[in-house]
Amino acid sequence: MSTIIEIQGLTKQYGELTALNDLYLTLEEGAVFGFIGPNGAGKTTTMRILTTLLKPTSGKAWVAGHSVTDDPRAVRRAIGYMPDFFGVYDDMKVWEYLDFFGACYDIPPNVRAGMIDDLLALVDLGHKKDAYVEGLSRGMKQRLCLARTLTHDPQILILDEPASGLDPRARIEMRELLRELKNMGKTIFFSSHILSEVADICTSIGIIEAGRLIAHGDMAEMQRQLRTHRLIQLRALGDTLPLQAFLLSRPEVHNVTLGDDADLPPGTLRVDFSGDDNALGQLLADIVAQKLPLVGFFEETGDLEDVFLHVTQGIIN
């Protein structure tokens, strides 16, 4: 596998604001990379630089071996870009939309007719070929936009929040489509602010916050790391200090947050715990054995991203 996207020290500043801070990233050909982070973290800025729409303040990036600043045309030939919004032309039919973008990629007219049918079949919009684009549902528009990114058969797809604003059914359809594209051998670089949504299709992920890439790596490894951290909430009766002291003495407890310090009700403690269900059961048994009065004990059910951001917030702070 060869490197298909390489980012070295990419920084983007808007006046005083640093949108992207010294980003380093390498992606192998055929990878499905999930770029995760909250809104304003720098995901779109990174993608706009990679798609030649934005100039970086400093640093370099190469896509399919071409510099995004020195050879933008070659980069555009190699990528298919889907922004997080869907621009619609009035008075345009679905096939005309794809035909227009096909022509924009210099695809000859005699090739375009067959290509349109194939692409519409791929995104399951063959029955909407003669429908007007503005009349499509949000999910259909997203699929059409994805088909548009494929008109010139690019090596790399750069998709900004492809599932954003979709209903659950459309999200599943979009995920299936991405899986299909992955099987077709495309390299997919896509962003999302919901980690759990991308976890099952990504081969690698990167987590970005405040313009800094705080974690990056192979998906399986990252998931293992994430699963070792669990957030447990405990409600103590009376004084919480003995319980807190006991918890902090346990090796599997990394941190204890008091209700008074966090967004928790008084008398509640949030425990950053690493261990499986057996270890968790043992902890509860030991608390009871110590006769520490307890009226609540449960695990928080936030998605993987919440857990990860909670665990890694120390890096940013």
Place this chain on the structure above:
Amino acid sequence: MSEITELPKKRLRSLRQNPVTMKELRSRMRGRRAFVVLTVYLIAMSVFVTLIYAAYAAAANDPYGSTDSRQAGKAVFGGVLTIQTFMVIFVGPSFTVGAISGEKERQTYDLLRTTLLSAKTLVTGKLISALSYVFLLIIASVPLQSIAFLLGGVAAEELIVSQLIILVGAVTFALWGLYCSSVMRSTQAASVATFAGILFMIAGIPMLVLLFSLFASPIMAGMSVSWVGEVILLYLGVFLAATNLPAALIVSDLVLQQEDAIFFFQSSFSGRTFWFPSPWPIFLLLYSLLALLFYALSVRRVRRIANK
């Protein structure tokens, strides 16, 4: 030789295959809107021409009225030309003013910029599609204009010169609108900038000249202007007329009618004869240069990779 004949063919093919032109024309001519506008425009023009003709026909029955059909021909020609001028100044730019800013507002601009579509193709496509409709309206009005020839009083040279001025003016004003559209983020802002610029060219320069002459006339009242000054003033007048589309139309027509000259006319000052150009060739040159400048600036603007 074959290469020489192949080149225009290739250019024509590339213009015909410009995806932006095809898309815009398809959208514009789809539905009833384009045909309704064309029909209403032609009906309005027909009513206008009929009214002028009727007025002159009524005057012919009047014992004190004019019986010269050439006057009616000139009036019809002038009236149609006035409407064409209005179209070129206001309708043409209104088609281009949202050409690029509209893409930004629809959020399709980034989609286009990540394709292989060159900035030149995009700008040319937008220009051609906007001008095609304006030219369609102008050409559709030519049969009405030709009524002037039936009535007499209008020479073929007048028609050619006026249509050349209209044509070049249309391209320049449309490109000015396109440039404003490429610079501004919203169509509203682009419209304000475009029409402010056009109003300055059409009304601002004559107003400044008028103001200058109003201030200058009391100062110059007691002064006698030498023939050199008169010559310079006439040259200046011709040049100023060449900067302004309606003035270029009127003065060029006057030169044609009164001096019977197409390119140059002569005038004598203190026994010396001088040659003066008709404003229309200067207008064509000046506006063609401006058109090229606006085109180059628009392409540069579209090609630019954003900093923000």
